[in-house]
Amino acid sequence: MSYLGTQPNDVKKNTGLYTPSEILQLEKDGNWGGSLELIAEETVSGTPSSLDFINLENNPYDVYLVQMSNFIASAQTQVIFRFSNDNGTTFEAGASAYQFASQRMITNGGFAESRSTGTTYIGTDVYTNTSTSNLNGYFYLYNLLDSSKYSFLTQQLSAILGANGRTSFGGGVYPTAETINAFQILAGSSTWTSGTAKLYGVKQ
Amino acid sequence: MSNLRLINETEITSGVSTVNIEDVFSADFDIYKIVANDLSTVGTLQTDPDLRFINSSGSVISASNYDYAHLLMFTHTSFSVQRATSQAQLYRFFSQSVDQSPESGNQVSYIFNPFSNSSYSFAIYQSNSALAGIKTVIKGIGVLKQTASMTGFQVRDSNTTRPFAGGTIKTYGLRVDS
Numbered sequence: 001m002s003y004l005g006t007q008p009n010d011v012k013k014n015t016g017l018y019t020p021s022e023i024l025q026l027e028k029d030g031n032w033g034g035s036l037e038l039i040a041e042e043t044v045s046g047t048p049s050s051l052d053f054i055n056l057e058n059n060p061y062d063v064y065l066v067q068m069s070n071f072i073a074s075a076q077t078q079v080i081f082r083f084s085n086d087n088g089t090t091f092e093a094g095a096s097a098y099q100f101a102s103q104r105m106i107t108n109g110g111f112a113e114s115r116s117t118g119t120t121y122i123g124t125d126v127y128t129n130t131s132t133s134n135l136n137g138y139f140y141l142y143n144l145l146d147s148s149k150y151s152f153l154t155q156q157l158s159a160i161l162g163a164n165g166r167t168s169f170g171g172g173v174y175p176t177a178e179t180i181n182a183f184q185i186l187a188g189s190s191t192w193t194s195g196t197a198k199l200y201g202v203k204q
Numbered sequence: 205m206s207n208l209r210l211i212n213e214t215e216i217t218s219g220v221s222t223v224n225i226e227d228v229f230s231a232d233f234d235i236y237k238i239v240a241n242d243l244s245t246v247g248t249l250q251t252d253p254d255l256r257f258i259n260s261s262g263s264v265i266s267a268s269n270y271d272y273a274h275l276l277m278f279t280h281t282s283f284s285v286q287r288a289t290s291q292a293q294l295y296r297f298f299s300q301s302v303d304q305s306p307e308s309g310n311q312v313s314y315i316f317n318p319f320s321n322s323s324y325s326f327a328i329y330q331s332n333s334a335l336a337g338i339k340t341v342i343k344g345i346g347v348l349k350q351t352a353s354m355t356g357f358q359v360r361d362s363n364t365t366r367p368f369a370g371g372t373i374k375t376y377g378l379r380v381d382s
Contacts (some may be wrong), residue, residue, distance in 0.1 A: 035210045063239055099279035099280075101279045101340070102277060102341070115278065115279050140310075146242070149242060152308075154330050154332045154341060156330070169330065171277075171341040172341075173332065173334050203210065
């Protein structure tokens with residue numbers, strides 16, 4: 001449901017306040033709670049190689065937002081992504097399953113391109129490490145549940161590797177038109193030791 | 205509750221080359237978020253989905269007052285910078301070229317101060333698209349160098365003869381806690 005009323009209708013600028021009657025109407029329509037719906041929150045437990053989100057069909061959205069906080073791995077590794085068409089039983093990892101492109105920026109060095117037209121994952125060129133090398137960021141997912149569309153991802157991530165900040169922005173695509181109902185955040189060839197990811201649906 | 209307030213959701217009707225989304229910018233918010241997904245064309249020939257602002261009189265701004273700069277990140281070849289000043293639109297604002305489904309263009313952007321009549325309208329954007337063998341991510345900035353109050357925007361097929369088949373454009377106001 002759209003923001004209600006005839007604009008401008010804010011009581012105070014930039015507050016997005018609703019009147020009591022508007023709140024009642026939104027509750028009645030099942031839309032109260034804002035335009036992002038928190039679907040799931042996953043926290044690393046043990047030392048898994050990935051953090052998986054499954055059952056997307058239970059909360060269908062055209063666009064999802066995922067926020068990643070304080071990810072740490074057991075060894076230096078690149079954060080990568082994969083999709084699943086069987087609800088997480090397996091994740092697509094064919095030699096040419098994905099394409100990606102990202103721009104990497106390092107605080108003490110040059111910028112660099114990272115790309116591939118055929119690979120087993122969506123890469124980011126952002127590496128995390130042990131201890132204080134926290135990785136944070138977000139990514140958007142588009143059209144995953146649409147069996148007639150390709151599935152897209154755009155990301156922006158940052159981390160500390162050694163003493164240097166590293167940021168990446170870019171994205172990737174799974175260029176196969178089929179339903180994707182799960183995805184995973186992988187610690188490259190290593191394992192996660194901590195981190196939390198929140199999955200949101202971008203409400204219509 | 206999130207800080208996004210859905211102001212408008214527009215489904216693009218198949219066969220149109222321009223889509224006007226009006227009366228979304230107001231004194232209510234300074235910052236807006238646009239989420240566009242699944243932009244595609246009717247035909248097999250691609251087009252670039254651009255943006256033009258719409259002023260409070262309902263006029264689409266086509267004057268050469270737009271500047272932009274973005275990085276095109278290709279999966280198949282070296283990245284390239286694209287920038288221009290004094291343009292009639294924000295070129296490839298919604299994504300690199302798009303064509304028929306299942307390929308499409310998808311984007312998230314932020315618009316700053318569009319309703320203000322004392323500042324320019326600024327934008328930052330990040331998109332992803334597929335077109336035949338070309339898969340592209342774009343990250344960029346744009347500005348309309350007019351201080352007039354803008355109340356909406358137009359999604360346009362830059363070629364003008366390669367209409368859209370579909371797509372969804374959602375516009376949000378960004379609540380700021382102070």
